[in-house]
Amino acid sequence: MKQHPSPSTTGNYWGATTSMFISPSILATAEELARKAAELNGLIAPQTATHLAQLIEAADAPLTQVWDATEHGSDQNNLRPDPAIDPRRRIVAVLGHYDQLLISEPVGRSAAWLYISHSFEQLGLHPRLWRLPRAISRWSQMHEGETELLEFKLMTCIEEVDHILDAFNRKNLRQRVLHSFSSSKLILDAGVSSSTGPAVLNLLILGTQPISEFQTFTGLQARETKRELTRLIGLGVVVMSSRRDDWVGAGLPAWFSEEILTLW
Incomplete structure (x- = not known):
């Protein structure tokens, strides 16, 4: 049987996603996250969005200030995604690389937080308009297999986006x-x-x-x-x-x- 590279073990997360096997359900959920984040960005006027982002930043400060507290050596130039890769696969790749950073970096959580927040912004997921840190804080609750964990991560993000969409309905x-x-x-x-x-x-x-x-x-x-x-x-x-x-x-x-x- 052919072995497919795993999202959490492939080395180059932006480049390797073209050959990764990712289940259709995961790709569909990633697409749903991207669609709803785009809807959120179109729903909220820029002036209101600025104030909303400030409120969310303040609410999540107890988490993010801890994550940002330590300097780390992650290369910011490596945060740019390859636009040639399917956007859904890029989202999944970011989630996989986030886990690797938690383990491999000397100050993993700080590096991982900076990586995922910048990457999600570059992928057009507008994380300043929903509570990404609150979603991340739930990820440690999941201890199932890799596919289930990816699904859980995507769903927690979607739930946070849905919360803001509901508020601005x-x-x-x-x-x-x-x-x-x-x-x-x-x-x-x-x-x-x-x-x-x-x-x-x-x-x-x-x-x-x-x-x-x-x-x-x-x-x-x-x-x-x-x-x-x-x-x-x-x-x-x-x-x-x-x-x-x-x-x-x-x-x-x-x-x-x-x-x-x-x-x-």
């Missing part, structure tokens, strides 16, 4: 934003009208917009809109654009994200 986001504007103590104490909720929802979806458009969406007069914006800016829910005069952007302070996104 338009129907879910609308329900949570409007509920927050009608029940949040911080919003109510600031004197913000619940009728401003739809305008903030629209701003979260768009990322940025002219103040005139924000006013139109609120249905308020200019003076009332200015007062509402002052309150919202004070809460961090809205920010003034640093690039364009008379534009506002979506803010995503931690307290607001906990109410409308249920990320954690």
